Amino acid sequence: MEGQLVTERLSKRYGSSGMALQDVSLSAPSSGIFALIGRNGAGKTTLVRILATELAPTSGRAWINGIDVVADDKRLRERIAIVPQEARTVAWMTPRQSTLTYLMWRGFPYGEAKRRADESLGRLRLDRFADRLNRTLSGGTKRKALAAMVLASEADIVFLDEPTTGLDPVSRREFWEILRELAKDRFIFLTTHYLEEAEQLADTLGVLGRGRLVAVGSVPSIRGRTRYQYSVKIPAGARVPEVSHGEVTTGKGGEVQILTDEDEAFAISRKLSVGGSRFSVSPVSLDDIFFQLVGEPTQEDAEAAQAPEGAT
Ligand SMILES: Nc1ncnc2c1ncn2[C@@H]1O[C@H](COP(=O)(O)OP(=O)(O)OP(=O)(O)O)[C@@H](O)[C@H]1O
Ligand SMILES: [Mg+2]
Structure with missing residues (x-):
């Protein structure tokens, strides 16, 4: 369906380990901002990677705007951009060079790439940093530089896995404003550990607990159901x-x-x-609601949050 993100019993098991994602079924508008929250190891990155066509699910299906993320991944990929959780800027490049390179890799001719890069860096208020080497930038500015790259592209479906982790409170608020602005003409799917952030940004909020989707809907509707x-x-x-x-x-x-x-x-x-x-x-605060939905952290959570041996 155009305008919808739909998943049907989406599940993922890595090798012989437990289920990282289990029977996730949801239907939400593929516009505005979808924010996914959950503890370490809840399955957020796994769901992002499946929806962004990077990882095949073990079972189940998913569609964005009616396009099947597995069967029709190539068609969807042109419209998608992703900043992975572990993404790093290239140390010896500047934000402007990284953005330009990324856009040309996506197929833009130089002139168009340059125009888009300048505009995106300006929108993310990076003008002052655009020509400094990435390695000389603060962690927060680096994260913004990564966002500038994908947001400069033509992709209208953007995945940001924990985009504000490591940002100070002021930069985070600034980033929220930018995201809200950018979500006017794109679908932004982001993950976060900050409940306050989810509450501020989410048109749709999804709550993952141990691989299962325990709630999905607007923040007020989730509040009302607890x-x-x-x-x-x-x-x-x-x-x-x-x-x-x-x-x-x-x-x-x-x-x-x-x-x-x-x-x-x-x-x-x-x-x-x-x-x-x-x-x-x-x-109740969103924090209290989160506790009601997913419970206190258990031993199982602590284990899921451990990085798996030899994981890629
Ligand atoms: N490549 C992999 N191989 C094996 N297990 C994996 C792999 N990637 C993730 N897992 C496991 O799948 C589960 C979900 O991990 P995932 O990274 O999706 O969680 P997350 O919610 O993104 O966590 P975080 O908040 O720490 O980023 C965890 O138990 C994790 O150890
Ligand atoms: Mg993650």
């Missing part, structure tokens, strides 16, 4: 009242958090007020 909508926080040392339903967790510093529904949050607040305790009540 079990507990309220969070009550009680400072360390204060008495915690009995909770009839909800989830009670104690943070490292001893602060207690109760995730619960509106009625129970009200009942707990009343008990705490009567007892004269300090506390706060607020709607």
